């Protein structure tokens with residue numbers, strides 16, 4: 001059986017580091033606001049080359065806090081991809097604003113300037129660019145557009161830890177950029193965790209307050225906030241894992257090139273393309289496949305777990321059906337929701353397993 005994720009395999013390689021990280025938190029008993037939280041914020045900001053990192057409870061809260069810090073409120077519109085995880089839209093709604101969906105580009109499944117421009121109205125406050133699957137969105141174009149039209153840009157880097165566009169890691173072009181450390185992300189905690197990064201000291205302080213009841217230190221409530229903290233155990237785990245992130249991303253890239261090689265002759269599917277100026281971190285290796293559902297079932301019968309990211313484009317999931325959108329408005333997202341299939345890609349997957357998966361895919365299309 002080849003699982004879609006196998007977190008045990010990774011844990012076994014770092015067991016002693018994790019055990020000592022956990023026991024140091026337990027012996028300090030500083031389960032919240034411990035030393036490791038501060039240390040992780042410094043280490044992660046340094047690694048990216050960003051001035052500030054503020055830890056949060058999860059990636060969805062990071063988006064909500066970023067939108068709040070950028071003063072999104074009722075009556076505003078925020079442009080989000082039609083094809084992404086639901087948090088990008090729900091965080092906008094949580095602020096009382098309206099998510100405006102834009103179709104993704106066929107080449108890399110991220111949002112591109114031309115499509116975004118067509119959706120800008122007098123109510124538009126900003127955009128959320130998502131580095132879907134670990135592929136960098138064209139953030140330099142989008143940044144230029146936002147500057148020209150006086151909009152904010154949030155980069156959702158939940159799937160893109162150390163993805164590069166040009167010479168820089170993603171997360172440096174947004175007014176605020178958000179990360180998730182959900183356990184299966186490229187850098188994953190042992191529970192929920194997230195952060196925001198920004199080069200703007202005022203926005204960083206605002207996010208820090210919003211995430212901690214409006215206070216920087218106890219009882220200093222300058223505004224109303226929420227409780228969204230990364231706990232010390234998660235910070236200690238992430239600190240222990242951080243030195244391995246580049247190696248794990250490299251291993252994912254190797255796995256992706258093996259898939260590209262072994263799948264290249266199959267005309268019924270399309271492997272991911274990578275824009276020349278980006279370094280893809282392959283959080284997800286998603287193919288577009290003819291007879292996707294039958295292929296998924298066939299692989300499952302042969303002990304191979306796959307996933308669908310995502311089975312429905314956002315305009316067609318329940319909370320957004322009242323918007324009344326039609327598939328023809330989002331041709332690429334519509335096609336993706338029917339064709340996309342994610343194959344296992346985690347760093348510890350072996351070449352033999354990849355060969356087996358590819359052989360089974362070939363067998364399916366020969367039937």
Ligand SMILES: *Cc1c(COP(=O)(O)O)cnc(C)c1O
Pocket residue numbers: 058059060061084085087088130156158159180181182192193194
């Ligand atoms: C995982 C993810 C999030 C949300 O992160 P959580 O930590 O699960 O709240 C947001 N956006 C994208 C694109 C994601 O993949």
